[in-house]
Amino acid sequence: MIRRGVLFDGTDKILYNKKMNYYEENAGFSKTASQIAAYEAQVQSCRDCPLALTRTQAVCGNRCYQGDIMLLGEAPGAAEDRFGRPFAGAAGKLLQQFLAESQIPAERLYIGNAVKCRPVKPGKRPGAWRNRPPRPAEIAACRRHLQAELALVRPKLIVTLGAVPSSCFMPDKPQMGQCHGKPFAAGPYRIFPLYHPAAVMYNPGLRRAYEEDMQTLVRYIQNEMI
Numbered sequence: 059m060i061r062r063g064v065l066f067d068g069t070d071k072i073l074y075n076k077k078m079n080y081y082e083e084n085a086g087f088s089k090t091a092s093q094i095a096a097y098e099a100q101v102q103s104c105r106d107c108p109l110a111l112t113r114t115q116a117v118c119g120n121r122c123y124q125g126d127i128m129l130l131g132e133a134p135g136a137a138e139d140r141f142g143r144p145f146a147g148a149a150g151k152l153l154q155q156f157l158a159e160s161q162i163p164a165e166r167l168y169i170g171n172a173v174k175c176r177p178v179k180p181g182k183r184p185g186a187w188r189n190r191p192p193r194p195a196e197i198a199a200c201r202r203h204l205q206a207e208l209a210l211v212r213p214k215l216i217v218t219l220g221a222v223p224s225s226c227f228m229p230d231k232p233q234m235g236q237c238h239g240k241p242f243a244a245g246p247y248r249i250f251p252l253y254h255p256a257a258v259m260y261n262p263g264l265r266r267a268y269e270e271d272m273q274t275l276v277r278y279i280q281n282e283m284i
């Protein structure tokens with residue numbers, strides 16, 4: 059159950075550690091190939107919302123299932139829909155640049171999206187599609203896949219990129235201007251909201267805040283021994 063997001067404090071830390079110990083003692087690190095295959099098949103065969111009608115393919119994560127830090131984006135765009143992997147386009151390039159600077163080892167990073175299929179609207183030319191943000195009903199329809207993904211990866215920290223993935227862990231509509239760079243707990247999860255890299259691309263005024271948030275994230279990972 060996801061409870062109201064609160065700023066991370068000592069109580070949450072104890073609860074979180076208890077929960078993680080429980081997982082580790084009882085789940086036996088059972089990220090078996092068959093569990094991974096079952097998760098990916100569930101996503102690829104999903105027809106729960108109309109995005110299934112326009113997608114080329116559903117996009118699972120970057121397949122780094124041993125990662126203990128989950129980066130959660132919004133939804134695939136045209137490049138991701140085409141290549142079948144998250145952050146394959148321009149926003150991904152910028153994200154990779156920030157991550158390289160952060161020096162967080164790539165093998166620690168599971169990268170996925172809150173919504174697994176590309177949300178589209180008709181483009182100017184007949185038959186062409188353009189990207190659009192996912193609708194609340196699409197985010198809700200995809201929630202079961204996110205829950206399965208979280209159960210499989212069991213991340214110690216979830217870095218939400220923008221308002222859509224942040225909204226999956228908050229009861230109210232996230233105001234990124236207020237919550238970026240401030241970690242909080244949601245149920246057993248620790249959440250660290252960042253601006254979406256595309257927001258930084260289109261609004262260079264956010265770049266400085268993004269870089270500072272990245273530094274805060276690295277310190278947070280070190281101080282909390284994540």
Ligand code: URA
Nearest residue numbers: 131132133134144145
């Ligand atoms: N690419 C993704 O995979 N997710 C986003 O949120 C944006 C671009």
